[in-house]
Amino acid sequence: MLHKITGGFPAHLTIATRESQLALWQARHVQARLNELYPHLQVNIFGMTTEGDRKLATSLAKIGGKGLFVKELEEALADTRADIAVHSLKDVPMQLPEGFGLGAILVRADPRDALVSNQFKSLAALPKGARVGTSSLRRESQLRAKFPHLTIEPLRGNVNTRLKKLDDGQYDAIILAAAGLKRLEMESRIAAVLSPDEMLPAVGQGALAVECLRARADVLTLLAPLHDDATAACAAAERAFSRALAGSCNVPIGGYAEVTGTHLTLRGYVGAPDGTRHVSARIEGKATEAQALGTALAAELKREGAAGILAALAGA
Numbered sequence: 001m002l003h004k005i006t007g008g009f010p011a012h013l014t015i016a017t018r019e020s021q022l023a024l025w026q027a028r029h030v031q032a033r034l035n036e037l038y039p040h041l042q043v044n045i046f047g048m049t050t051e052g053d054r055k056l057a058t059s060l061a062k063i064g065g066k067g068l069f070v071k072e073l074e075e076a077l078a079d080t081r082a083d084i085a086v087h088s089l090k091d092v093p094m095q096l097p098e099g100f101g102l103g104a105i106l107v108r109a110d111p112r113d114a115l116v117s118n119q120f121k122s123l124a125a126l127p128k129g130a131r132v133g134t135s136s137l138r139r140e141s142q143l144r145a146k147f148p149h150l151t152i153e154p155l156r157g158n159v160n161t162r163l164k165k166l167d168d169g170q171y172d173a174i175i176l177a178a179a180g181l182k183r184l185e186m187e188s189r190i191a192a193v194l195s196p197d198e199m200l201p202a203v204g205q206g207a208l209a210v211e212c213l214r215a216r217a218d219v220l221t222l223l224a225p226l227h228d229d230a231t232a233a234c235a236a237a238e239r240a241f242s243r244a245l246a247g248s249c250n251v252p253i254g255g256y257a258e259v260t261g262t263h264l265t266l267r268g269y270v271g272a273p274d275g276t277r278h279v280s281a282r283i284e285g286k287a288t289e290a291q292a293l294g295t296a297l298a299a300e301l302k303r304e305g306a307a308g309i310l311a312a313l314a315g316a
Helices: 021-037 071-078 137-146 159-167 178-183 217-226 229-244 287-315
Strands: 012-018 042-048 084-088 100-105 113-116 131-134 151-154 173-177 192-194 208-213 253-260 263-271 278-286
Touching (some): 021 042, 021 084, 021 178, 042 071, 071 208, 100 229, 137 253, 173 178, 229 253, 229 287, 253 287, 263 287
Parallel strands (some): 012 042
Antiparallel strands (some): 084 208, 100 208, 113 192, 263 278
């Protein structure tokens, strides 16, 4: 809980986080950044186990989506057990509850997906029937569309659990986020980093978000130096795109924006889980119009066939 000191800044700050190895790394990264900015600020970490962590045997699409990693952290903010929560931005629902907001989006790390395999160095090298593990319908859709000869199998658990399943021979390859492996100093496990042309990333992938209550003006002021405008513009475009398509874990959607100076390019993908139907497109414009670009790209994809794909998924 925050305790006020003169000048309106807090003396103590508590970070709510999941207790996975990667989530704790992310929380400690924010803790370190805050300690650099405010040497006299006491920053504590409050680890929690969320419903998404407790139900690792079931796909996220079937139990409510990635929001299950966020809900209990938000409850800790609401009842003052914590002051901020650190999330992977790709896990943050497109609509936040009333009274909550993202106080900072940090500089984005590598947004790409990574192929991890002990035998094969590229997706193209995987033979017919090779077992590829992934927890993402987005990845599954793109893999099935481009490599229909592969066998895609579900894979959940933390990074170490997934790597162990690979090493135990349950899979020939698995797909993970490159940023997570790099943050955990496991970059040596990456057989190939997949370009956006090979695998369009998830919305927000590689970025960290810090959530707090909108009413906490003191916390928002404290977080402001952590915020990166370029990453935030990319996030705004990607999240607007996903929001306009009612994006969730039940819908295979990829979205990736890049900012160069004042210019923003956004690419989007929507597909059926089996990869038989998919559409993709890109849009360019001013970074200051990020949300409008995301909404416009979603409308274009709907016209090109995404509406039918989404309707079929809704009726499934």
